[in-house]
Amino acid sequence: MTFQTGRNAVALAGVCLASLLFGLEISSVPVILPTLETALKADFKDLQWIMNAYTIACTTVLMATGTLADRFGRKRVMIITTIAFALASLICGLAQDSLVLIIARFLQGLAGGAMLLCTVAVLSHQFQEGAERGRAFTAWGIVSGVGLGFGPLIGGLIVSLSNWQWVFLIHVPLAGVALLLIAVGVRESRDPQAKRIDLAGIVTLSLAVFGFSYLITQGADLGPAMRWGVAAVAIVAFVAFLAAEKVSPHPMFDFSVFRIRQFSGAIMGCIGMNFSYWPFIIYLPIYVSSGLGYDATQAGLLLLAYTLPFMVGPPLGEALRRRYQARIAIPLGLLTIGLGFIAMKIGAGIEGANWLTLLPGLLIAGLGIGITSTPTTNTTTASVSPDRAGMASGIDISARLITLAINIAVMGLVLVEGIRASLQASLGAALGPEELRTLAEKVAAGNLASLTQDVPKLAGADPSGSLVHAALVDGFGLVMLYGGIGVIVLAVLSFLIFGSRQAQSVGKAEREVASSPAVVLKGK
Template sequence: MPFERNTIALTGVCLASLLFGLEISSVPVILSKLESVLAADFKDLQWIMNAYTIACTTVLMATGTLADRFGRKRVMVATTVAFGLASLLCGLATSAPLLIAARFLQGLAGGAMLTCSVAVLSHQFQDGKARGKAFVAWSVVAGIGLGFGPAIGGLIVALSNWQWVFLIHVPLAILALAFIGAGVTESRDHNARKLDWAGMLTLSAAVFGFSYLITQGGDLGTGVRIGVTIASVAAFIAFVVAEKINPYPMFDFSVFRIRQFSGAIMGAIGMNFSYWPFIIYLPIYYSGVLGYDSTTTGLLLLVYTLPFMVMPPLAERLRARYQARIAIPLGLLTLGIGFIAMWVGSGLEGANWMTMLPGTLIAGIGIGLTNSPTTNTTTGAVSPDRAGMASGIDISARLITLAINIAVLGLLLTQGIAAYLGKALGPALDAGEIRTLAERIATGNLSDLVRETPSLATLDPSGAIVHASLVHGFGWVMLYCGIGVLALSVIGFVIFGPKRVAPLERRFAAAE
């Protein structure tokens, strides 16, 4: 029966979205473990996360076209298989470079799988009401993956080993494949457009270049740094030109003239400017600064992410009553207040999880208020035939901002640590030694650092300076996130402009 088939298909697609969400939020909990078992430095840890997000961005827009041309079910099956195999490679990795490469492959598969999920559900559920319910279920399951990922990651490490944070996706992918194969109906668009190769390659090159510059810039010579900067800027300019001259671009810049769309994109950028990149570093704060184990850290991160799952109904009521021009900036404002509260709580004497609790809860409420109105506004602000492209721009804006800010937050963390060390240790260490030490401290593994570093054994035998420097670095990060997202809230409110008057209201006003 169609109902049963659609239910089976929805189960398979929801499992795929669960895999995607888990892979983003469960990995940060094990980063400190990877630092020791894989001899990964701080930059390696950044790339273990960033390889996934950059790879996702690379394939987002292309996958829709491929699915339209070769069959949505076929491409969905292929990407789910690829995700399972890439997860297996991640679990079998024996070094940081191998894990980074496997994470890139996993990101390619994950981004493609996410895009296919949207395409499959859109075709599988033809009735508008049923389609709405299907997307609600899909969003809830994705939220469960993102929300419970940290706790699940911490629990896996506590019961087994870090490899199973990746390997667990292999049986889940097989289960998803069984449901997808049994339930999804094959479909394709015989008028599918050609791939925008120029747009994909230039955008990917620009994002990778900027991320590489921020992450590795301190170790590059002046000439190389200038060269990477020029190449990244040139790639971005080439991307803009390519999209302007392509008759079927993956990024149609004309949609940015629509105030509702552009204002909502500020919401997408704001969330990934602060909340989602910070979740990668927050486990380091809980373990390195506050000294909690991976299980406790995972549970504390659940407090950070849980409101993301429970706030969407209230967010939609706010959007319905006050429009997106109020709902989205209000969500970003709440998010910014949360980060300022975290900054205050982390700087208190005897800071612990209780002093961080108000800020993490407020930030979680802010992300919950922002996410659903942002997604619904970006797709609802354009005509139905452009909804797929609008959704692609929305997701791309999120992942590009996420990739760049993973690097930015890492840079701020190490610079904040280095600034504190420079003042506390004075001329005892040169700039190069301070930078190297700051990167080691930024991993959060402080227990053996003093003992393994001869200079610190003399200068800071108790480890108090090292600990205080990490607190100082996180202060920089939280303040950056808070001020930045508050600024984006104001920018978004200005872009939305005055309240839109409905047609009936206009006629009534004109009659008066």
């Protein structure tokens, strides 16, 4: 083995370990949310923000990181972001209350999102030969899938064997190992033609996403004037983002790519996956622990049925894309996710529901995300010219994270409203509107055992806790229905946007003509 080959192997190990850490922070934390609710006295909104702070922060930093890495060095920026990720993880593990943990999770998301983007940039430069590059990205994808797939089990085992703090603290030594491998193996690289940071686009888009998420999550607690004020700020920020991208010489989003059917159809795949599957992973552990009565380790094992098919589905998705084109593969994958959610809804509504009644829906939804994921990524980048692939990839990732952030909040709202409606139907006028909403949020957080102490009126109205448990099941049934119907609608939209095989052929011919040397010279 030559020195260069050995160095590349070390670099690949460091990059893969960094991507593993990013995936673990998404999928291992949801399973400990019921524990955090008790340990940190966190309410339902706190639990939502513990997850959403990470997602919103990733969205904020993604587009700036690429420019910074190109300008100041991809290896240097990756080292800095890996150190920042380790420090933020340390703060998360030492947090004594939910507010500190939310702030630390935001910092962790900033570092994690930047670190993830650097892994792609480093691999693209380090491995430039076709076969070696393909093997490197395959290894990176498998390790990333391991982080996402086994995260729930790892989180559950850590809580069972130690305490919740180590779900975060474990990243500190692992980041140290990744840092050493990156320092030794990665070659420094820069782009002398690096563009300026689209600061106006970053600020306005981040403000819009945060504003809408805050409105959905906290809206019920705000007065009418404050509610309308937050809505106005979010809308103005979004309009300002559109205007900024229109006039910027180096925009984050070039909206002209949405005229390409292939690209727009694939973006619907990005939105569909994060409309239902990924935001639901935040709430599923609460249902498994409080609705079905399983502990953290059992919940982690059951969630493997939801995440592991994500690792085996991509080859099937790619085979479908090659044989039938993305216009079939992506809508079919989204439709499968939707059917999985409908199956979960049916399984959760059965009398005496347990892991067996939920299992078919979990497996079907997991297979659907696996089928959809790789064809979507390949299609967004392949549908544009090579010089626009980076921008297309940025829109792809941003669409995923923005949809995820918004739908974490929306699913929480649907869950609380479903529980509230069920409780109101069962308890009648026993509780006032404010008491009912407060109770619904407590039920949604999952700690059902303490409710009779927290809400004394409930002890007489529901001594066995059966009504509260039924309300939780009803609320989750509504969330499953929302996720299932929503992603099926997006599957239909994706299919319609892609259009017929003839439309695909025309679109491909137009792109080839537009990028041909003769047309480029004529344009000049």
